[in-house]
Amino acid sequence: xxxxxxxxxxxxxxxxxxxxxxxxxxxxxxxxxxxxxxxxxxxxxxxxxxxxxxxxxxxxxxxxxxxxxxxxxxxxxxxxxxxxxxxxxxxxxxxxxxxxxxxxxxxxxxxxxxxxxxxxxxxxxxxxxxxxxxxxxxxxxxxxxxxxxxxxxxxxxxxxxxxxxxxxxxxxxxxxxxxxxxxxxxxxxxxxxxxxxxxxxxxxxxxxxxxxxxxxxxxxxxxxxxxxxxxxxxxxxxxxxxxxxxxxxxxxxxxxxxxxxxxxxxxxxxxxxxxxxxxxxxxxxxxxxxxxxxxxxxxxxxxxxxxxxxxxxxxxxxxxxxxxxxxxxxxxxxxxxxxxxxxxxxxxxxxxxxxxxxxxxxxxxxxxxxxxxxxxxxxxxxxxxxxxxxxxxxxxxxxxxxxxxxxxxxxxxxxxxxxxxxxxxxxxxxxxxxxxxxxxxxxxxxxxxxxxxxxxxxxxxxxxxxxxxxxxxxxxxxxxxxxxxxxxxxxxxxxxxxxxxxxxxxxxxxxxxxxxxxxxxxxxxxxxxxxxxxxxxxxxxxxxxxxxxxxxxxxxxxxxxxxxxxxxxxxxxxxxxxxxxxxxxxxxx
Numbered sequence: 001x002x003x004x005x006x007x008x009x010x011x012x013x014x015x016x017x018x019x020x021x022x023x024x025x026x027x028x029x030x031x032x033x034x035x036x037x038x039x040x041x042x043x044x045x046x047x048x049x050x051x052x053x054x055x056x057x058x059x060x061x062x063x064x065x066x067x068x069x070x071x072x073x074x075x076x077x078x079x080x081x082x083x084x085x086x087x088x089x090x091x092x093x094x095x096x097x098x099x100x101x102x103x104x105x106x107x108x109x110x111x112x113x114x115x116x117x118x119x120x121x122x123x124x125x126x127x128x129x130x131x132x133x134x135x136x137x138x139x140x141x142x143x144x145x146x147x148x149x150x151x152x153x154x155x156x157x158x159x160x161x162x163x164x165x166x167x168x169x170x171x172x173x174x175x176x177x178x179x180x181x182x183x184x185x186x187x188x189x190x191x192x193x194x195x196x197x198x199x200x201x202x203x204x205x206x207x208x209x210x211x212x213x214x215x216x217x218x219x220x221x222x223x224x225x226x227x228x229x230x231x232x233x234x235x236x237x238x239x240x241x242x243x244x245x246x247x248x249x250x251x252x253x254x255x256x257x258x259x260x261x262x263x264x265x266x267x268x269x270x271x272x273x274x275x276x277x278x279x280x281x282x283x284x285x286x287x288x289x290x291x292x293x294x295x296x297x298x299x300x301x302x303x304x305x306x307x308x309x310x311x312x313x314x315x316x317x318x319x320x321x322x323x324x325x326x327x328x329x330x331x332x333x334x335x336x337x338x339x340x341x342x343x344x345x346x347x348x349x350x351x352x353x354x355x356x357x358x359x360x361x362x363x364x365x366x367x368x369x370x371x372x373x374x375x376x377x378x379x380x381x382x383x384x385x386x387x388x389x390x391x392x393x394x395x396x397x398x399x400x401x402x403x404x405x406x407x408x409x410x411x412x413x414x415x416x417x418x419x420x421x422x423x424x425x426x427x428x429x430x431x432x433x434x435x436x437x438x439x440x441x442x443x444x445x446x447x448x449x450x451x452x453x454x455x456x457x458x459x460x461x462x463x464x465x466x467x468x469x470x471x472x473x474x475x476x477x478x479x480x481x482x483x484x485x486x487x488x489x490x491x492x493x494x495x496x497x498x499x500x501x502x503x504x505x506x507x508x509x510x511x512x513x514x515x516x517x518x519x520x521x522x523x524x525x526x527x528x529x530x531x532x533x534x535x536x537x538x539x540x541x542x543x544x545x546x547x548x549x550x551x552x553x554x555x556x557x558x559x560x561x562x563x564x565x566x567x568x569x570x571x572x573x574x575x576x577x578x579x580x581x582x583x584x585x586x587x588x589x
Contacts, residue, residue: 039156039174039250040071043078045085049099051121051143052092056152058246059253063182065152066093066143072251073176073275074141074155081136081162087129089121096120096145097153099129100521100562102313103139103297103539104157106131108559111521113144116560116578120145136161137297138271138315140176147185149568150277152251154178158271159297166456167293169319172269173260177283177310177332177341179245179276180253189569192239192480235336235363236477236513237438239569240278242339247279249332249343257352258343264325268345269293270318274310277568280335280515280542282309282440283316285328285345286356290318292448298524298537299456306445309335309437311517311542313566316448320345327351335438335515337361362439368513370426370546412511413472416486423476426511432547433529438515450549451529453536459526461554462533465505471496473510473518473543473565473575480573482512482565488574495578496563498555507550510543516570517542520579521561525551540566555581 042049049068056065056072068074079085091097098120100112110131114120121127136159143153156174181188252258262268270290274281284290284307292303294317302319310316322328325347332341337358344352412425436447475482487493498504506525508518519540526535528550535552543549558581565575 039073039076039176040069041076041078042069045083047077047085047087048090049074049087050090050092051097051099051153058180058182058248059255061182063180066097066148067152068155072152072248073178074153076155076174077141077157079133079157079159081133081159084130084132088126089129090126091121091123094123096122097148098143098145099141100144101129101131101139101141101157102519103137103315104131104141104159105134105522105524105557108522108557108561111559111561113521113562116562133159135159135297136165137294137299138174138273138317139297140273140275140315142275144562147189147277147568147572150179150181150185150188152178152180154275156271156273156275166299167269167317167319168267169269170266171262172271173345174250175260175270175272175330175343176248176250177272177274177276177279177281178248178251179240179279179334180248181240181244181246183244185277185568188240188244189572192569193573235361237336237362237364238279238334238338239480239514239567241336242334245279245334245339247276247281247332247334247339247341249330249341252343254340254342254355259349259351260343260345261349262322262345262347264347265321265323267319267321270320270330271315272310272318273315274312276312278312280309280311280437280517281332281341282307282335282437284308284331284333285320286331286353287324288320288322288328288345290320292452293317293319295453295536296524296538296540300536301454301456301534303448303452304446305448305452307436307440307443308448309440309542311515311540311566312568313517313519313540314538314542322347327353329353329355331356333358335362337439359439359443364438364513364545367430367432367547368438368545369424370429370511413470413485416472416474419486420479421476421481421483421488422474422486422511423478424511424513425472425474426509426546429509429511429546429548431549432544433527433549435544435547437542438544450527450536450541451531453527453529454531455526455534455536458533459535459537461503461552463503463554465503465552467502468505468507469496470507470509473508473512473516475512475514475570475573475575477513480569482570482573482575484575484577489576490574493577495560495580498553498579498581500555500558500581500583502555504553504555505550506553507548508541508543509548510545513545514567514570515542515544516575517566518564519566520553520563522557522559523553523555523561525553527551555579557581558583 327346
């Protein structure tokens with residue numbers, strides 16, 4: 001760290017405030033200095049990255065982060081489609097580390113997952129990643145070692161296309177969303193294991209029974225009794241909330257007010273990356289409409305929206321065009337509405353716009369329990385409306401007072417039953433790709449859904465799937481146990497096997513009441529959303545509670561690939577497996 005004397009001496013030598021900015025990490029200065037806060041950027045064929053620990057300041061509070069080249073976020077890597085890049089990564093930590101290039105198509109040996117594709121990077125060692133850059137778009141990179149990602153080990157990647165970009169714009173800003181806690185992630189994990197809802201500070205209260213003017217926060221006494229019988233919490237939207245987290249934009253807390261500049265009338269491209277450990281965000285810019293032009297680095301037909309929900313590890317590129325000479329607030333509200341990240345778009349530094357208050361937090365309903373359609377049975381009108389008297393024997397999922405078909409429906413994998421590691425199986429999971437996301441059904445403006453996404457180009461593999469498989473997302477919320485098909489990765493589990501170039505239809509069934517962003521390394525898949533031939537290509541798909549999502553995969557990248565929930569603590573609690581694609585190079589065909 002620079003001391004005051006060194007800082008002043010160097011500042012005098014360079015002779016300008018702008019040059020002074022080059023001495024400081026991106027998060028260490030703000031618009032009050034008159035310096036446009038841009039992310040440090042690296043490019044070229046040979047890039048050197050050093051992973052270490054550095055002091056970190058958020059909203060005036062001091063902490064320590066795991067950084068790359070001294071910054072949070074890590075430097076922006078600006079690559080070009082068609083080049084070959086060599087990234088020399090040096091580890092100065094006292095523990096092993098790694099970098100995974102999220103969404104980047106590369107040989108599996110360069111994917112950066114310890115124990116799957118390489119052994120990791122040991123202390124005081126350097127590992128050189130080398131691979132051809134095959135694609136273009138917005139991506140990111142992060143640690144796949146322990147819980148380092150929560151401590152600041154993440155950064156953005158922009159890959160310029162080799163051919164003219166179909167999206168026209170005058171300038172761009174990278175918007176990296178993340179969550180930060182001054183509590184060590186190991187302590188967070190321990191608290192979650194000891195009591196799954198320990199970090200939820202938005203539980204139902206007695207006063208909530210009388211909030212007649214706030215229906216999203218009000219729940220009837222009968223509904224509360226039903227939830228209590230099931231030992232489930234309708235406010236358990238996020239495992240870790242704003243009571244523990246500060247939500248960052250480009251490493252800046254809400255008070256720091258990161259600012260991106262524009263000239264009135266310009267088309268500004270915002271490359272939004274959710275690099276958080278555990279937080280799903282709702283993104284909007286009051287007073288500005290957004291046009292979605294890219295999802296997970298792949299171009300889509302433009303979609304005009306006022307808001308979008310972005311799950312952990314997803315990216316969305318949007319175009320905005322401010323026509324007024326004033327500031328606009330970028331709002332990244334956590335899905336449980338316990339806090340927000342805040343930044344500003346403005347024509348000049350030092351400007352700000354009103355910051356909207358947090359909206360009422362959502363509560364889970366019948367669809368989120370995988371009971372969609374049951375509201376039509378026995379006169380029930382849904383969990384959020386109070387007419388629950390006819391639930392009868394369907395309450396008590398954890399206790400056996402539900403009939404056996406409800407506890408272990410026919411759609412469950414063979415041998416998977418409700419027990420210690422599986423607290424429920426969704427009896428009627430529905431495709432909810434047309435759903436805007438938790439809490440966004442009645443906000444009064446257009447919110448993006450997966451069904452709005454249409455690939456700009458035809459899907460590259462027109463073959464129909466040759467087989468179909470189903471993977472259940474399972475867990476026990478109270479015990480904080482997470483798994484695929486009821487099996488944690490820490491147990492002896494078989495990898496998911498595909499033949500090379502096999503065309504497979506995969507259906508993810510979420511048997512839990514938490515949403516799960518599921519990420520497959522080394523591949524893109526086509527989310528089956530009702531746009532055949534132009535299904536959106538994604539590397540991460542968010543599966544809402546009690547729902548199912550189907551995607552078609554062409555297994556065209558041989559090797560061993562991580563497949564996991566991208567909620568960091570869910571992955572480390574067991575929702576992880578390996579996808580194996582054979583034959584490998586050198587093996588018989």
